[in-house]
Amino acid sequence: MAAFPNLTSMPQQPYVSRPEAEDFLAALEAAFKSPQNSPTVFNAWGIGGVGKSTLTRKAKEIHGETAKIATVSFGLTEGIDEPIPLMAKLYEQLAVKDSWSRDPFWEVHERYFDTVHQLSTQAAAGWGAATPEQVTQVKQLLKFGVDTFGELALPETGKKAANALVDKGIDAAVAGLSLKDSLQQLLQQHKATKRDQALQRLMLEPLPQLTQAFAEGLSQQANQQPILLVLDTYEKVPGVIDTWLWRTLLGNTDLSAQRVRLMVAGRHSLLKTEGWRKLHQDRDVVRDLTVERFTPEQTQAYLAEIGMTDDAQVANIGRVTRGLPYYLNWIREQSEKGRTLDFDQGNQEIVRLLLQGLNDTQKRVVQLAACCRWFDSKLIRYLTEQQGLDFATAVDEGQNCYGWLTQLSFAEPIGKRWRLDDVARDVFRQSLERDELETIHSNLADYFAALSESMVLPHSSPEDNYKNPAWLELRSEYLYHLLFSGQVDFQRPFATHMFNAHFYDASELVTIPFQAIRAEFELDEHPLLGYQQRQFLKKVRPKVLSHWAMEISVLDTILAIVSPNLRHEALYQKGSALARRALYLRQKGCEEEALAKLTEGLETYSAALNLKPDYLEALSEKGNTLSWLGRYKEAIAAYDAALKIKPDRHAALNNKGVALCNLGRYEEAITAYSAALVINSTDPDIWDGQAIALLHLKLADEAIESCKKALEIDKNHAGATYDMACSYGLLSDSNQACSWLAQAIHLKPDRYREMAKTDPDFDTIRHDPRFQALLEGGEE
Known part of the structure; x- marks a missing residue:
């Protein structure tokens, strides 16, 4: 038995220099001095416990x-x-929010x-309180601004794009614009926004403008002092934030040229995802560091x-900790508390080291807590009672199991709850036998299912539940534990919840458990998930991570199990998936x-309309599909039927104009477009x-004004x-026609160069050398 030396006077958190980490930190320092020639994002990644947080701490100490x-x-935050x-x-x-300073970000915020x-x-109207319907619209407005990233748009129309396809998928364009229609109507009518188009644009698409203001504010502050943004435990980042970071903040601002740098620490490399890879290929934006375990020399x-130099003891600790700084740091913490640990069995599992000094009952309570994403007193009481343990005295005569757990060195608070830290959770869960693990998670699934059901009021509708944040949180915990429970019929409840979450616009119900699982391990490598669970999650991943994309096979599964009152929605979703496949x-x-x-998609929309003849979205989509079929x-x-239900649906009016x-029937088309423009x-x-x-x-002057x-x-x-080029072509104005055509070809070279070769609007200037040069790929 080896006793620790007295370490009270030693540094609280030792730091061992590693060459690759020192190069990484030096590159970060150089980036502040010469931002134009340096990466913007410094990504430290590696398995749990290798010292990523220590590296971020060191960077913060340096700067x-x-x-x-x-x-x-x-x-945690x-x-x-x-x-x-x-x-x-x-x-x-970074900047205090006050009422007198004109900070770019706080002002827009x-x-x-x-x-x-x-x-x-x-x-x-300007008097009285907002109606419940209006309050719901505002909630939709808040969600719409984040979900769409301000990118929904209709396809190009008419003869120039009669056969063009919508890049984003039919249902995204139409369903998204249906919501956008109603929100625009509110903004155009409300006294706070109706006379301010700039404010209306901000309310509909807040993310681009707030991101630009954020970048501008950071840039202004960086003129005075460099700025380091640290994003830790990035493996738990919500997908919407990850996409925003590479696409919007880094992809659409000039932040890389400023003295602003990001340090991102997590279990996975940023460059494993396609969006980050493409951004990095274009701009060399990421400095990547794989943080490895300590070598034996670094462990020594x-x-x-920390004052431990005995060769035998150092060798034993090295074998036990396997070079993981997390475990070494835990040993340091125990030594500072005056505790003595046994390293005589050098090759014992680390779980036995962490649980050393605990009796069998205490060890079991720790394993129960490790299976929880978070725990409170009620949850620990339930789990201990399921194990036949006395919650009040099982682990300590002087305190209950919950109070005892919160005092463990690897327990950490999260709001008003507690959790075991990520590395400890990994270790203790993997120490359980498969049947033990599944039993505990099955108990947890039952607990959260019952707790969420207890919140359902008599005569409430399913929609009421999906609008209730407390119900959604508990139900998402149920789905998380269901996937680890070993239950054979796990697909049915998960798929049903996934579909309902989409229908009731509550995607967090399934994204939370999915992202929690993905943060623990890569899906292909997750040691605690069964094969069937891993394959299922990989299959439904597009649906979980996207508002609309879903495989047809998954939708067929849902159609077989979905409740009758939602079957029309499932058919609509399948029609949209078929349309995407066609595109x-x-x-x-x-x-x-x-x-x-x-054709199959058209039949599917018709089936949905047989169940619900006034299904507005299905009518609109049916119209779009018929248009793409040339019918x-x-x-x-179909558009007229949709407009009969909702006369101010400008998307239907626009698409009717295309048809x-x-x-x-050009005069009628202009009437349809004009009606759409009155609305939007x-x-x-x-x-x-x-x-x-x-x-x-041949109304070229009017066409120019419209363009x-x-x-x-x-x-x-x-x-x-x-179309500006076409208009000037009709007017035989070669200078303007060629100028506008050059711009169009610059924007879409293959498309518009090819179209111009046969477009009769250019017949009067076709022999102009400048026009011919553009067609041949000359200077644009």
Whole structure:
């Protein structure tokens, strides 16, 4: 038995230098001095316990006096599940929010949330309180701004794009715009926003504007002092934040040129995901460091720092800890508390080391807690009683099991609850036999299912549950534990909840357990999940991580089990999945297969409408599918049916205009576009569609005015740019026609160069050398 020396006077957290880590830290320091020539993101990654947090701590120590530092830890820092609150949490550590300073970020942030407050409390008409329906709309507005990333748009229309396909999928364009229609209507009517188009754009698409303001604010502060943003435990980051980080913050701002750097620590390399890889290939944005276990020499150096130099003892500790700094740090903590540990069995499992000094009952209670993502007193009471243990005295005569757990060195608070830290959870869960693990998780699944059911009020609808945050949290815990429980019929409840969550717009119900599992281990390598569970999660992953994408086979599974009152929605989703597949096949040149999928999708929408004839989204999608099949008269009938239900649905009016154009009924098309523009004059696609119809009628001057409107809204609108060229071509204005055509070809080279070769709008200038040079791929 080896006793620890007295370490009270030694440093609290030793640091062992590693060459690769020193190079990493040196590169970070150099990046502050020369940001234009340096990576923006410093990514330290590795398995749990290898010292990633120690490395971030060291970086903060180095730059603590010279830089401003803001830190969050995903899974521990509360309220950072979406980009906007994350930005606020980071920014408040850097700049005080007050009412007199004109900070770029706080100014936009305050304007946005002040307007949200007005929209949710004041009636649109200007007097009285907001109606419950309006409050619901505001909640949708908050969610819409994050879910869409401001990217939903209709396809180009009319003769210029009669056969074009929607890149984002049919249902995303139409269903998303249906919601956008209603939100725009609220903003155009409410006294707080109706006279301010800039504010309306902010409310509909807050994320791009707040991100730009965030980057601008960081840049201004970095002029005075470098800024380090530390994102720890990144393996737990919500998918929406990860996408926002690489796509919006880093992809659409000039932050990389400023003295602002991000340090991201987690279990997985950022470069394993496609979005990060593409960004890195384009901009060399990531400095990547794999943090490994200590070598024997580094382990010896660490132990020497804490006063342990006995060769035999050092050798034993090295074998037990396997070079993991987490375990070495735990040994240091125990030594500082004056505890003596037994290393005589050098090759014993680390779990036995961590549990050393505990009796069998105490060890079992620790294993029960390790199976929980979080625990409170009630949950530990339930688990101990399931094991036949006395909650009050089983582990200690003087305190109950919950109080005892909270005093363990590897327990940490999370809000008003507790949890075991990630490495300890991994170790203790893997120490359980498979049947023990499944029994505990089965008990936990039962507990959270019963607790969530107890919250359901008599005569409440399913929608009431899915709108209840407390019910959603408990139900997501149920789904998490269900997947580890070994239950044979796990797919049915998970798939049903997944589908209902999509239908009731409560995606967090399934994203929370899915991301929690993925944060623990890669799905293919998760040692605690069964093979069937791993395969199922890989199969449904597109649905869980996306608002609309789902495999047809998964939807067929759901159709077999979904409740009758939601079968029409499942059919609609299958129709949308078939349409997406058709788009993909057509892009690959597989026209025959694409046609088959579109036809099957049409039949599926019709089946949904048989169950629910007034299903607005299915009517709109049926119209779109008919248009893509070239059945324009039937498409117009479907759009008219949708408009009969919702006359102000501008997406249906716009798409009706497309179908009318393709039938050569241009005056009627202009009427449809004009009606759509009365409802929504800020959609550049509608203005461009109207321009196309005007071009067919040889009304070039009017078409130019319509294109100008589109380009005022979106200066890079490729369709409107091309149609400007066509308009000037009709007017025989070679200079303007070639200038606009060059811009269109720059935006979409293959598309518009090919179209211009046969477009009759250019017949009067076709022999102009400049026009010919553009067609041949000359200077644009």
